[in-house]
Amino acid sequence: MAQKVLAATTRLRPSSSSSSPIYTALARLTKRNSSHRLLSSSSRNTTSKAKSKPILLLLILFLLVVAVVVTVLLFPALAMSSSSASSAVAAGPLENPRAVVKKVLAESQPEGQGATVRRSIGRHELRNLDPFLMLDEFSVSKPAGFPDHPHRGFETVTYMLDGAFTHQDFSGHKGTIRTGDVQWMTAGRGIVHSEMPASDGVQKGLQLWINLSSKDKMIEPRYQELQSKDISRAEKDGVEVRIIAGEAFGVRSPVYTRTPTMYMDFTMQPGSQLHQPIPEGWNAFVYIIEGEGVFGSEKAAPASAHHCLVLGASGDGLSVWNKSGAPLRFALAAGQPLKEPVVQQGPFVMNTRAEIQQAMEDYYYGKNGFEKASQWSSST
Ligand code: FJE
Ligand code: FE
Numbered sequence: 001m002a003q004k005v006l007a008a009t010t011r012l013r014p015s016s017s018s019s020s021p022i023y024t025a026l027a028r029l030t031k032r033n034s035s036h037r038l039l040s041s042s043s044r045n046t047t048s049k050a051k052s053k054p055i056l057l058l059l060i061l062f063l064l065v066v067a068v069v070v071t072v073l074l075f076p077a078l079a080m081s082s083s084s085a086s087s088a089v090a091a092g093p094l095e096n097p098r099a100v101v102k103k104v105l106a107e108s109q110p111e112g113q114g115a116t117v118r119r120s121i122g123r124h125e126l127r128n129l130d131p132f133l134m135l136d137e138f139s140v141s142k143p144a145g146f147p148d149h150p151h152r153g154f155e156t157v158t159y160m161l162d163g164a165f166t167h168q169d170f171s172g173h174k175g176t177i178r179t180g181d182v183q184w185m186t187a188g189r190g191i192v193h194s195e196m197p198a199s200d201g202v203q204k205g206l207q208l209w210i211n212l213s214s215k216d217k218m219i220e221p222r223y224q225e226l227q228s229k230d231i232s233r234a235e236k237d238g239v240e241v242r243i244i245a246g247e248a249f250g251v252r253s254p255v256y257t258r259t260p261t262m263y264m265d266f267t268m269q270p271g272s273q274l275h276q277p278i279p280e281g282w283n284a285f286v287y288i289i290e291g292e293g294v295f296g297s298e299k300a301a302p303a304s305a306h307h308c309l310v311l312g313a314s315g316d317g318l319s320v321w322n323k324s325g326a327p328l329r330f331a332l333a334a335g336q337p338l339k340e341p342v343v344q345q346g347p348f349v350m351n352t353r354a355e356i357q358q359a360m361e362d363y364y365y366g367k368n369g370f371e372k373a374s375q376w377s378s379s380t
Helices: 002-012 020-041 049-074 076-087 352-363
Strands: 100-104 108-111 115-119 132-139 147-153 154-162 163-171 173-179 183-186 190-195 201-212 224-228 233-238 239-245 261-268 273-278 284-291 292-294 306-309 317-321 328-335 343-345 348-350
Touching: 020 261, 108 132, 132 284, 132 328, 154 163, 154 239, 163 201, 173 183, 183 239, 201 328, 261 273, 284 292, 284 317, 292 328, 317 328, 343 352, 348 352
Parallel strands: none
Antiparallel strands: 100 306, 108 115, 115 132, 132 201, 147 190, 154 183, 154 201, 163 173, 163 190, 183 224, 233 239, 239 261, 261 328, 273 317, 284 306, 284 328, 292 317, 343 348
16 A cells, blocks of 8 residues: 555655756756867867866866855755755754744544544634644544544544544445554545544544645545554654655655645654754644644743644744653644635535535435445444
8 A cells, every 4th residue: 555655656746856956957067068078079189188178177167166056055945955855864953943923722622422632723713724624632432433424625634643543434445543553534525434443542643634625625535544664754863753744854755645735743852953844835833742842943932732833934944942851742734725715514625605515415415426425334
């Protein structure tokens, strides 16, 4: 499965290093140099060989130095990311780290059937952070759970922190995700499923809802499932990262994100610091899972578990310092805003009220993707 996903992403996303302006500039330079060489060899018989050779060599060297200096000055971020891509090192301190512009405590609330979630994105104070619609930290024990319910128009990403959850859907898709596993579900035009605890004790995890653009809302449903052992990870100077989507420390996740998204789980040892680039223009937030840390600016007050920190729009990434005596664990997510109207009615997220009306009708009558809804119910 992971290999299939990897193959698909490789096809869909050409390696960024081969298309980077630095490489293009270098390739052009090499071409120009070789044409110089051609020129010099063809003019060998007519000009003085001994004089032109060292001058040409010097000229080539000079051009190379100029090109490298100009590239680094013009594209410092690119120079940094391409070097980290090859050697898997943490990016150096950011020039302009994003500030924390909002801090929201995710308070517990009842959800599903007897379950409890700490909702941050999606609660009143943090309605939505385009393209993100909801973030729940769930804590669920049997017999509570999230029995049969539909989705349309977005993606749900379930990341298990502890325990196991079994999902079943109306197409016969069934599976169990355990500690560290990820289920990336693209609901598209429609899925009806159940999500229930699969073992005794408390099952914990994060569920993130990512909106789909109007052109993707009615696509075929799709699953991308990653077992904990298959999740890309990297470590550097006391900072460990598990990469659910996107790239960190030069390591990429195989998950394909229809709405461009990065999503990672960082664990920072006491005394460590992190400087993680975030694409310009993307909305970004941090959710603290465990411990406490200083985010955005070294002088900021520390923030603790169950807080969601919204990062400001300007800046080149996230800087974090763990000045405490215990490990700090948090999720970082960032996504390219869709900048489209959002109309949500529970598990249906569309662009207009008419589309919501249509979704409810389709679900009720079993049409346009909900054909299997009426005769299905999950098994126990
Ligand atoms: C849902 C009520 C719900 N947060 N976190 C209404 F409970 C749900 C729902 C979930 C959910 C499921 C998991 Cl596994 C984790 C969650 C809400 O299933 F989708 C709607 N519409
Ligand atoms: Fe669901």
